[in-house]
Amino acid sequence: MTARQIITAAAAFAAITPCAAQAQMTMPMPSMNVSSVDRAFLIKNAQGSVSDLAHGEAGTERASTNELRQFAIQIVEDHSRLNMQLYQLAQKKGLALPVVMEDKDRDELQSLVQKQGTDFDRAFLQAEVRINTEDVRDGDKELSVTQDPDVRAVVQQYRDTESLMLSRAQTFLSRMERK
Numbered sequence: 001m002t003a004r005q006i007i008t009a010a011a012a013f014a015a016i017t018p019c020a021a022q023a024q025m026t027m028p029m030p031s032m033n034v035s036s037v038d039r040a041f042l043i044k045n046a047q048g049s050v051s052d053l054a055h056g057e058a059g060t061e062r063a064s065t066n067e068l069r070q071f072a073i074q075i076v077e078d079h080s081r082l083n084m085q086l087y088q089l090a091q092k093k094g095l096a097l098p099v100v101m102e103d104k105d106r107d108e109l110q111s112l113v114q115k116q117g118t119d120f121d122r123a124f125l126q127a128e129v130r131i132n133t134e135d136v137r138d139g140d141k142e143l144s145v146t147q148d149p150d151v152r153a154v155v156q157q158y159r160d161t162e163s164l165m166l167s168r169a170q171t172f173l174s175r176m177e178r179k
Helices: 003-016 018-025 036-062 066-093 103-112 117-145 149-178
Strands: none
Touching: 036 066, 036 103, 036 117, 036 149, 066 117, 066 149, 103 117, 117 149
């Protein structure tokens, strides 16, 4: 994936989340409705969202099997749905969330898309396992501290979806390593 494709993926993400683009253009408002812990979690989650979508998109284009491509499509669909919920929550709470990929994520994605065939598949799945393990851990931590029912509902959906993605990625990777 070229830098142009990465930027295009980020732009596409912003286009499918109009409230995110609108929130990005406004000044972040210190919200009395959201704790600092919840705010930090939502910002971190939003920063990973663009990366997750671009990562999934790379899988739809470069995976060497139809089954893995279908998994990547599911990643894109699930994250698109979850991200819409995240940005709607942010708008409701008066938070501006980022809509650009972090440099470290862009570098990792650039490295990933240089791979082909089973090398790509293995690297893609290893990254999915790592990303989803972190996301499940972060979701569990946030669920243990948030008192906001709106935040809890969105975080629970994220955590449950990430847990399913983690399980699927682990299964794919295990099958690949047995071959």
